[in-house]
Amino acid sequence: MKNMKHPPIILASNSPRRYQLLTQIRIDFSVIPSDVDEDFSLTLPPEAFTEHWAREKAKNVATKHPDKWIIGADTIVSLDGKIFGKPKSQNDSFNMLSALSGKTHEVITGVSIIGLNSDIDLTFNERTFVSFKTLTDSDIRYYYKNYNPIDKAGSYGIQDWFSVHIHKIDGCYFNVMGFPLSAFHTQFKTLLSLNISS
């Protein structure tokens, strides 16, 4: 990040896409994934769900590194109030993509920044609407076989071949990849200004 001083930063996620996005905006950070097991049976509205798990992940790493700033993130897909995480099987993937076919869903990422020694504890979420073309069963099977999207919320990656099926998004593109760069940048700049003045 340009001309900004900050404590060492840890990304509490092993997502290669989040790594790539934070690198893209020139954040200097290391990676320590959290030990948190996300529990999808937790009944919260989708936005609150992502904020809860983003904060749990950040807290989990922050307690071991209180002098650093920890970034946690959690991305889900939501359709009609129902939450889709990562698919557990080919069948699960097929059902998710069939449900999303021809419709507009939301991708929500919760982001949490926690620095225990700096008294930093900030959590927010960002929503992006994504509109799919109608998918055939053959499209879905082809995609699963060739791209194996088991590490992706909603069972698709907007940055791979699947992009041909997404005719429109409304909001932040990078949020759909798993990290809302622009919203993060705004919040992070505010944190830095508070940290400098304290």
Add this chain to the structure above:
Amino acid sequence: MKNMKHPPIILASNSPRRYQLLTQIRIDFSVIPSDVDEDFSLTLPPEAFTEHWAREKAKNVATKHPDKWIIGADTIVSLDGKIFGKPKSQNDSFNMLSALSGKTHEVITGVSIIGLNSDIDLTFNERTFVSFKTLTDSDIRYYYKNYNPIDKAGSYGIQDWFSVHIHKIDGCYFNVMGFPLSAFHTQFKTLLSLNISS
């Protein structure tokens, strides 16, 4: 492209981003840039402007390769009816980004597919709305110095550090990178079905 037969394809553009995007959707193609010099003094509405130059580029290569299918593309930025192409100088870049700061502009890509021996001659355009945060003069100077965006319409790249300044898009993300993947895929599938049945 999955399970689809087509004549050899040539991309009439030396844009590395278009190369990357067509590769992403598994199109098999070679690259032969056109000799066309885009003339920005041509007075046409923005959509017609991009279609005109996309078609000129495709035609230019098609006449030398009538047995192949040629893809031409032209991307511009449009604000209040004014057309922005690639900046010619640092000053030009500064003026473009200052004009776009804090506003929503359109990115329009014209795409033309021409196959002379197959009687294929199709041109369309795709529009995406892009909303910038307010940029400071320092942001703009930093960006020019570090990213030298002289090969990009509107003087920015949505896929690099500049992404922190884009809080929202409405439409196809890849169109902003220079090629509307989803719209292209739809049109291309239609062409293939016509070509098979003729």
